[in-house]
Amino acid sequence: MQGVIVDNPASPSAAAAEFVVLAPYLAGLSPEAADIVGMMPIGSVNETLLAALPVAGLAPPRKLVAAVFLCDPFLSGRRLFERLRARGVSGVVNLPTTSLVPPGVYRQALTAAGIDPGAELAALGEARQSGLEVMATVASYDQAARAVEAGVATLLFHPGTPTGEAALDLRLVEGVVASIGRIRSMPQRPRVALYRHPGFGGRLAPAGDLVEDVLDWAVSAPRVGVEAASPQPV
Amino acid sequence: MRSPSSSVRPSTAYGAADWLKGNDGKSDGKPFLIGAAIGTGMIAKAAERGGADFLLALNAGRVRVMGAPSIACMLPIHNANDMVTAFASAEILGKVSVPVVFGASAFDPRADLAELVGRVTADGFAGMANFPTSIHLDPLLQAGLARLGLGFEREVDMLRLAKQAGLMAIGYVRTAEQAELMADAGVDVICLNFGWNIGGRESLPSTVSLDEAAADASEIFERVRRRRPHIFCVVEGGPIDTPENAATVCQAGQADGYIGGSTIDRLPLEAAVSDATSEYKSVNVLSRRLEAIQDAVLGQGRRYGLIGRSPPLREVVQLIDRVAATDMTILVQGPNGVGKELVAQALHAGSRRAGRAMVAVNCAALPRDLLESELFGYEKGAFTGAARTRIGRFEEADGSTLFLDEIGDLEPQLQAKLLRVLEAGMVDRLGSNQSRRINVRIICATNRDLTQMVAKGAFREDLYYRLNKMEIRVPSLAERIEDIPLLVEHFLQSTVPAVNENVHSVDGPALRALMAHAWPGNIRELKNVLERAAILCDGNRIGLAQLPRFAETSRPAEPREQVAGAPPPSPADSGAQTEREWILDALRRHRFRRGAAAEELGLARKTLYNKMRLYGLG
Structure with missing residues (x-):
């Protein structure tokens, strides 16, 4: 299936796609900025999402997956998931995600505070209990294995952030192909969608051949001083 | 330096409002600065009262008081700049006299820094600090941000703009290179941050020891002062969780001050709230102990208003405790003035009906006709003068308890009606042919001997047995x-x-x-x-x-005749069940003249006094 990640559910890209990942927090960010500052305090991912969702009663895109931040210490997951369902959302994906935080002191500190991929998987489990489809963002085979072990059947493979150095990025892509190959051979046979990060260009094509679904960047272009939709309390 | 706010009263202390101007570059001319990184008005005011020279309004302070660890300030759960503006404007600006510094995030590429500085200035903040900051991130993330133009250098640019706007600037740094960049940008204060603070329930592990922190501070501050000798250098975070630790690092590291975050709000707040709650919890325990002591002294019936520790009263209290929670109909018997209504109230108070008031009717106080309408109510026009419908006491007590005092005075006709209520649980208002179901617990009281009245035909036997499912006899004072x-x-x-x-x-x-x-x-x-x-x-x-x-x-009463030379009666001889009763009988006989009682009992006066005290007899 062909999916797109958008900031606006009414965009033409969303209308043409088979599935849509709605991530309004990304509005005005570049794909590279999204990977890093998407995890920074530049706004509330979840409140912005609720503000951007179609009004209840209107037909949402074919398959609408909401990008949610699941490590919010003030989040009432069940309440958020119920509201998402009521607004026509069929599934959730953990974006932005701590899975993209590289190993180091910062990740250790986050983990010590309970802000880690394990917490996100637990919240995804709650989303599933609320009747939503769940998709887990992973950036490695190990993360994929933990997600599948936690009962997640659909994965969104994030290739990481391109460095801009061709040789380095090529090695990154080789790693992506290898990881996806291993995931495909898992006995649980999870369904895998590949996020075709624009920063890698066509270099991700071999990885795209290995998966059922692809997700392309279709967020509105970066602008300085862009005002996001007024956030709604979660 | 700007005044923090036009509405702020002028500071009379040598605080942060003056320390920049007053600094002559000599170390002995510098005050030791204390900054408080806070997130609420209450803590801001408390920190000011404690002597803080300046306040930093940080999103980290806000998430801390909301119950999250400081590191949550780095997450996409709010817009840091909007959050700080909101709480500081509402709770702090204009309400404190020390300068308030805005903790600003430069992460968002969509934000125009000049516009942000302008807004902070217009809002009345005295300065800006780069917080939340990329210095907390690992090198890989810092490099990623730098590639995007969103890294530490953007934070430096932001503070440069702040200085140009006439604001005070506090540069958060972790390395010597960062400190030099900030110093070159003209910031007023370098804050060497050692990472997230240890200590408290939400603490994070520190990767820096106190010695390492002191060594880092010493080296970095020396490098900074080589470029800007007059710059203020302060420390924060990591292993510094007490004033003693702060003193150690500041002294060894030649720091000019300390900025406290969780060490001045969450840590002491957690401890204080925990201690205070514990103390109030203890009040409850003490209160229960006091109740137990009062029970021991005044008897367990004290809570019902039944004062005393005598065996007959203890029996009454035990019965009340046993049957109060049931819906059983109770007959309370005893002479006038012994507290039968208190017993009824105790039975009601211990029942599940206690949420509603008990309804009490004295059956002897009203003539028959009046009592009938009082108990059962009447419909409008039921009799001459019944100008409107009125519900009776039975209906009034629906869901509660009806106490019928002096039940022995109830006339036979009303006895029959009462029996119907007890049997059917239905009540008929006078003048109505519609029965109403009620749920009432009946407690009756009388000073008359109902069994004799039944024998004489003055009281219905069937009603007596209905009422007397359980009898509580309240002893006379004698x-x-x-x-x-x-x-x-x-x-x-x-x-x-x-x-x-x-x-x-x-x-x-x-x-x-x-x-x-x-x-x-x-x-x-x-x-x-x-x-x-x-x-x-x-x-x-x-x-x-x-x-x-x-x-x-x-x-003194005449002593009882005693056979000359006969030994004094013992507890066994007197037939008394206990020594207490044996002594009490003697005391009664001698009208509580202890000398005479002791003599009769063959006890030394002092022994009798001790035993009386032991048995609660005086």
Whole structure:
């Protein structure tokens, strides 16, 4: 299936796609900025999402997956998931995600505070209990294995952030192909969608051949001083 | 430096408002700065009262007081700049006299820094700090941000703009290179941050020891001062979790001050709230202990207003405890003035119906017709004068308890109607043919012998058995004379002050006279006697002079005839069940004259006193 990640559910890209990942927090960010500052305090991912969702009663895109931040210490997951369902959302994906935080002191500190991929998987489990489809963002085979072990059947493979150095990025892509190959051979046979990060260009094509679904960047272009939709309390 | 706010009262202390101007570049001319990184108005004001030289309004402070660890300030759960603007504008600006510094995020590429600085200036902040900051991130993330133009250099640019706008600037740094960049940008204060603070429930592990922190500070501050000798260098975070630790690092690291975050809000707040809650919790425990002590002294019936520790009263209290929670119909028997209504109230209070008020009716106080309409209610026009419908006491007590006092005085016709209510659970208003279902617990009381009345046909036998599912007999005061001292003490504290607040005790002879009296009017009579005596009392102690009627009975009684040379009766000889009763009987016989009682019992006076104290007999 062909999916797109958008900031606006009414965009033409969303209308043409088979599935849509709605991530309004990304509005005005570049794909590279999204990977890093998407995890920074530049706004509330979840409140912005609720503000951007179609009004209840209107037909949402074919398959609408909401990008949610699941490590919010003030989040009432069940309440958020119920509201998402009521607004026509069929599934959730953990974006932005701590899975993209590289190993180091910062990740250790986050983990010590309970802000880690394990917490996100637990919240995804709650989303599933609320009747939503769940998709887990992973950036490695190990993360994929933990997600599948936690009962997640659909994965969104994030290739990481391109460095801009061709040789380095090529090695990154080789790693992506290898990881996806291993995931495909898992006995649980999870369904895998590949996020075709624009920063890698066509270099991700071999990885795209290995998966059922692809997700392309279709967020509105970066602008300085862009005002996001007024956030709604979660 | 800008004034923090036009509405702020001028600071008289040598605080942050002055320290930049006042600094002459000599270390001995610098004050030791204390900054408080806070997130609420309450903590801001408390920090100011504690002597903080400046405040940093940080999103980290806000998430801390919301119950999250400081590191949550780095997450996409809010817009850091909007959050700080919101709480600082509402709670801090204009409400403190020390400068307030805005903790600003430069992460968002969509934000225009010049516009942000302009907004911070217009809002009345005295300065800006780069917080939340990329210095907390690992090198890989910092490099990623730098590639995007969103890294530490953007934070430096932001503070450069702040300085150009006339604001004070505090540069958060972690390395010497960062410190030099900030110093070159012209910031006023370098804050060397050692990472997230240790300590407290939400603490994070520190990767830096106190020694390492001191060494880092010493080296970095030296490098910075080589470029800007007059710059202020302060430390924050990591292993510094006490003033002593701060002193160690500051002294060894040649720091000019300290910025406290969780160390001045969350850590002391957690401890203080925890301690205070614990103390209040202890109050409850102490209160329960006090109740237990009062129960031990005044008897367990104290909570029902039934004062005394005598065995007959204890039996009553035990029965109340046993049957209160049931819906059982109870017949309370006992002479007038013993507290039958108190027993009924205790039964109601211990039941699940306690949430609603008990309804009480004295069956002897109203003529038959009036009592009927009082109990059952009536419809409009049911009889002459029934101008409107009125519900009766049965309906009024629906869901609660109906206390029928003097049930023995109920006329036969009403006995029949009461029986129907008890059997069917239905009540008919006068003038209505519509029965209404009610859920009422009935408690009755009487001073009459209902069994004799049944035998004589004055009381319906079927009703008697309906009412008498459980009988509680309340003893007369004469049966529990040993409770008189406790009752006297109780009335001295509860009702006597209303008539004479100076009276606080009854002397020995008067108390013995009271204990020697037969009390036909029971507790009610005792209460009246005490109140009357208190009115007559000029001093603070009631004596026989205020109890003329009792003076006669207090005279020594004729000793009982005793066979010459016969040994004094022992507990076994006297047939008494316990030593307490054996002593009490003797005391009664001698109208509580302890000398005579001791002599009869063959006990030394002191031994008798000790035993009386032991058994609560005076």
